[in-house]
Amino acid sequence: MFIVDRRLNPGSKSLENRQRFLRRAKALVQGAVKKTSEGRDIKDVLEGGEVSIPLDGMHEPRFRTEGGTRDRVLPGNKKFVEGDILPRPNGGGGRGSQAGEGDSEDDFRFVLSRNEFVDLFLDDLELPDLAKRKLAEVESEGLQRAGYSTSGSPANISVSRTVQLALARRVALRRPKPGTIAELEAEMEACTDEARRAELLGQIEVLKAKAKRIPFIDPIDIRYRRFETVPKPVAQAVMFCLMDVSGSMTEHMKDLAKRFYMLLYVFLTRRYRHVEIVFIRHTDRAEEVDEDTFFHGPASGGTMVSSALQAMSDIVRSRFKPSDWNIYAAQASDGDNSIADSALTGRLLTENILPVSQFFAYLEVGEANGSSFEMPDSSLWTLYNRLRGEGAPLSMRKVASRSEIFPVFHDLFQRRQGQEKAAP
Numbered sequence: 001m002f003i004v005d006r007r008l009n010p011g012s013k014s015l016e017n018r019q020r021f022l023r024r025a026k027a028l029v030q031g032a033v034k035k036t037s038e039g040r041d042i043k044d045v046l047e048g049g050e051v052s053i054p055l056d057g058m059h060e061p062r063f064r065t066e067g068g069t070r071d072r073v074l075p076g077n078k079k080f081v082e083g084d085i086l087p088r089p090n091g092g093g094g095r096g097s098q099a100g101e102g103d104s105e106d107d108f109r110f111v112l113s114r115n116e117f118v119d120l121f122l123d124d125l126e127l128p129d130l131a132k133r134k135l136a137e138v139e140s141e142g143l144q145r146a147g148y149s150t151s152g153s154p155a156n157i158s159v160s161r162t163v164q165l166a167l168a169r170r171v172a173l174r175r176p177k178p179g180t181i182a183e184l185e186a187e188m189e190a191c192t193d194e195a196r197r198a199e200l201l202g203q204i205e206v207l208k209a210k211a212k213r214i215p216f217i218d219p220i221d222i223r224y225r226r227f228e229t230v231p232k233p234v235a236q237a238v239m240f241c242l243m244d245v246s247g248s249m250t251e252h253m254k255d256l257a258k259r260f261y262m263l264l265y266v267f268l269t270r271r272y273r274h275v276e277i278v279f280i281r282h283t284d285r286a287e288e289v290d291e292d293t294f295f296h297g298p299a300s301g302g303t304m305v306s307s308a309l310q311a312m313s314d315i316v317r318s319r320f321k322p323s324d325w326n327i328y329a330a331q332a333s334d335g336d337n338s339i340a341d342s343a344l345t346g347r348l349l350t351e352n353i354l355p356v357s358q359f360f361a362y363l364e365v366g367e368a369n370g371s372s373f374e375m376p377d378s379s380l381w382t383l384y385n386r387l388r389g390e391g392a393p394l395s396m397r398k399v400a401s402r403s404e405i406f407p408v409f410h411d412l413f414q415r416r417q418g419q420e421k422a423a424p
Contacts, residue, residue: 152224166221175214176207236274237326244333245281245299253365257332282308309348322356335378366400
């Protein structure tokens with residue numbers, strides 16, 4: 001099949017060049033969003049804001065038919081005469097700069113909304129739309145009692161309210177009670193006076209006729225329970241960020257961990273109304289810190305992963321009741337761990353952490369000079385892989401470059417989807 005595009009191009013512009021320009025502009029905007037997100041805290045990654053892109057990347061190519069030397073007469077010139085050389089304007093970049101005149105400047109600025117920023121933040125490396133739709137789940141729909149109505153499904157009849165209204169109607173209309181009629185009939189049977197019997201018979205007939213006119217249940221008495229659909233928050237969640245900050249963890253490795261934590265935070269804040277973040281860093285001992293200290297604070301020493309797991313277990317026990325909180329954890333490490341610490345690490349993970357966690361991911365980070373699939377198995381990876389083989393619900397991946405973060409996150413999330421516990 002051959003398709004011939006006969007649409008007219010805009011004046012002096014090529015349609016193919018226009019498409020190429022739009023792709024280049026979108027790539028520049030995505031790069032600006034990624035660059036902006038690098039300097040943000042995890043809690044602020046969802047916020048929109050001002051971004052800037054290089055001005056020289058926004059020039060659209062166009063055809064020019066005129067060229068060569070041009071002669072112009074400018075009236076009112078009192079400064080220059082024929083043959084003078086015009087000096088170049090002072091200054092470097094900015095809107096007035098031309099090619100080769102000083103440094104360029106990011107002076108094309110615009111503001112992105114919260115949703116636009118998140119869409120561009122997620123739209124990288126062909127992240128499947130299925131994952132983005134899943135990340136966009138904010139609330140679920142729930143049913144809430146909204147009083148009563150006079151129409152509805154028979155399954156929703158409120159017996160108690162119906163009987164209550166029927167009783168009130170019978171009392172208001174003075175419907176004869178069956179006991180009253182029974183007493184008059186008993187008195188008539190025992191009475192020997194014909195005149196009295198005739199009087200009692202007339203009263204009984206009047207009461208029975210009135211009772212027939214006033215039914216026990218009338219259609220106007222029936223009430224149905226009414227429900228309304230309202231937005232219902234799924235739950236609240238807490239995310240534990242565990243990271244090895246010993247001397248073997250480089251800044252590149254910490255940057256990989258932060259990018260993964262950002263994606264996990266985006267997911268949690270879109271799915272849960274209230275999210276807490278707990279940062280735990282460790283060497284041979286663990287401590288709860290703020291985000292800046294977590295990623296940038298200096299630390300050195302040996303490595304004992306069990307200290308971080310023990311700290312997380314203590315915090316869960318003291319502050320986050322598993323029946324009220326959805327607990328998520330992401331651990332980032334280069335895989336080094338003391339051999340003597342392996343048994344305690346495995347026991348803490350399988351007995352204290354995993355039973356109360358919705359999701360536990362282990363991210364092993366390495367240097368960017370090799371593929372993640374070529375990274376040798378570390379001692380911690382070997383331990384976790386053995387526990388997973390024994391049935392522990394662990395999600396494990398290796399990354400060595402920034403370009404692997406998005407695919408690894410999507411892979412972890414998609415695989416965990418069938419095993420994840422239902423949110424309360």
